[in-house]
Amino acid sequence: MRYYPAALALSLAFAVTGSMGQAKVADPIDPRAGELLASGRAALAHGDVTMATDEFESALAVDPGYTGTLVALGDAARKAGLQGKAIHYYRVALERNPNDLDAIGGEGGAMAEKGALEKARANLARLDGLCGKGCAESRILADAIAKGPAPKVVSAQAVKPAPVVQDN
Numbered sequence: 001m002r003y004y005p006a007a008l009a010l011s012l013a014f015a016v017t018g019s020m021g022q023a024k025v026a027d028p029i030d031p032r033a034g035e036l037l038a039s040g041r042a043a044l045a046h047g048d049v050t051m052a053t054d055e056f057e058s059a060l061a062v063d064p065g066y067t068g069t070l071v072a073l074g075d076a077a078r079k080a081g082l083q084g085k086a087i088h089y090y091r092v093a094l095e096r097n098p099n100d101l102d103a104i105g106g107e108g109g110a111m112a113e114k115g116a117l118e119k120a121r122a123n124l125a126r127l128d129g130l131c132g133k134g135c136a137e138s139r140i141l142a143d144a145i146a147k148g149p150a151p152k153v154v155s156a157q158a159v160k161p162a163p164v165v166q167d168n
Helices: 004-022 031-045 049-062 067-079 083-096 101-114 117-131 136-147
Strands: none
Touching: 031 049, 031 067, 049 067, 067 083, 067 101, 083 101, 101 117, 101 136, 117 136
């Protein structure tokens, strides 16, 4: 019993030290990767998804630890109509930073475009809990949910014409 206060203080010190080791501090982005991201965002704004994806992938190669690059890749995949790939990029970003508002909003928007409206609403509720209903990410996701799923694109191979019998 006489060692109890010392043991309690020691265990508290280890707990605080251990939790400080779990805290993640965002490293600053490499300037070269920042330039690539900026040019990729400009290309995406002009509608050049291929160029934007190339720039984002180059930025990821230069600075693989920056989470914003994964979010940008997800945005480019969404714009290309590849919602499944976008969701993958957003989830990798969320593994690194679970409270990344852009990744939560992007994932929810991709889910809404894919037709998974309940999952998108769960992301909206999570965003509302993190930043409130008034933040930009919440408004963008709420608009995407209201818009609903993206129209399905049918390939030429999927459409088989009915055979027509003609007399010669």
